[in-house]
């Protein structure tokens with residue numbers, strides 16, 4: 173477990189921060205309660221600290237952070253109900269930070285259920301000091317929970333949006349290099365689970381520098397856009413299309429064997445040659461394709477497709493090389 177994990181895992185960071193804050197925040201109360209002879213409340217506080225500490229340790233040691241977050245939220249909520257029963261209003265005031273913590277630490281639906289239960293149980297105690305106090309307590313707690321719900325919803329939406337933007341090439345709308353390894357991992361796992369083949373192609377435009385140099389960067393951008401549109405048109409929604417950088421792209425095709433990859437690659441090559449013109453100049457593409465083989469890693473698989481693409485370039489460009497060793501077999505235009 174490295175400190176880097178905290179940078180990448182917001183839920184883990186929140187669990188740790190909240191755990192440390194709660195445990196240190198409760199400690200003075202524990203001392204006070206034991207010093208003033210409130211043994212039940214003191215022991216309760218220690219039990220809450222121990223539960224939260226165990227859940228934090230579980231998350232820090234690489235456990236499921238969603239489960240750890242839910243556990244911390246459950247411990248805090250249970251503790252809040254118990255402290256409210258034992259101490260009345262002063263104990264029940266812990267409900268406000270607990271409601272916020274529920275929505276920060278647990279999944280929204282679980283947090284909502286937990287919060288409703290906690291508010292109901294805390295407000296059911298006789299120790300709040302009369303109907304007005306209880307009514308005020310319930311309304312303010314409901315408002316805090318409502319705001320926390322909306323905040324959690326909006327944050328989740330924005331996080332999802334940002335993840336989508338971060339994974340996408342802004343020019344072509346293709347997925348970018350960032351998520352490729354994850355996608356290859358997932359495709360390999362799925363192929364191994366189902367036993368169906370999965371193909372990968374690397375596609376690189378030929379002489380693209382010349383399009384840029386002679387017609388300008390904007391004309392180059394237009395060609396990249398046209399190319400991406402064409403690949404999308406010729407492939408299925410379930411296929412994944414990536415821009416690896418510059419004029420180099422990758423296509424991941426679940427369910428495709430070597431023959432299917434050859435057909436798809438040839439269809440793309442043919443369409444690019446016939447339908448894309450970079451301001452008068454013909455544009456072509458070289459494609460290296462392969463399928464996943466037993467023992468492949470995402471790196472070895474991509475490398476094989478890349479090597480096939482370079483071979484297509486070396487052999488004159490505007491062609492397809494399908495590499496599927498062993499046994500060695502290559503199909504070309």
Ligand SMILES: Nc1nc2c(ncn2[C@@H]2O[C@H](COP(=O)(O)OP(=O)(O)OP(=O)(O)O)[C@@H](O)[C@H]2O)c(=O)[nH]1
Nearest residue numbers: 376377378379380381382384389390392393418419
């Ligand atoms: N218009 C445009 N050009 C880009 C972009 N990204 C990279 N390039 C250009 O793409 C060109 C890629 O050049 P090369 O890798 O030599 O590609 P090529 O000319 O197709 O050469 P071969 O692949 O060997 O056929 C360079 O001129 C880059 O400046 C982009 O987003 N838009």
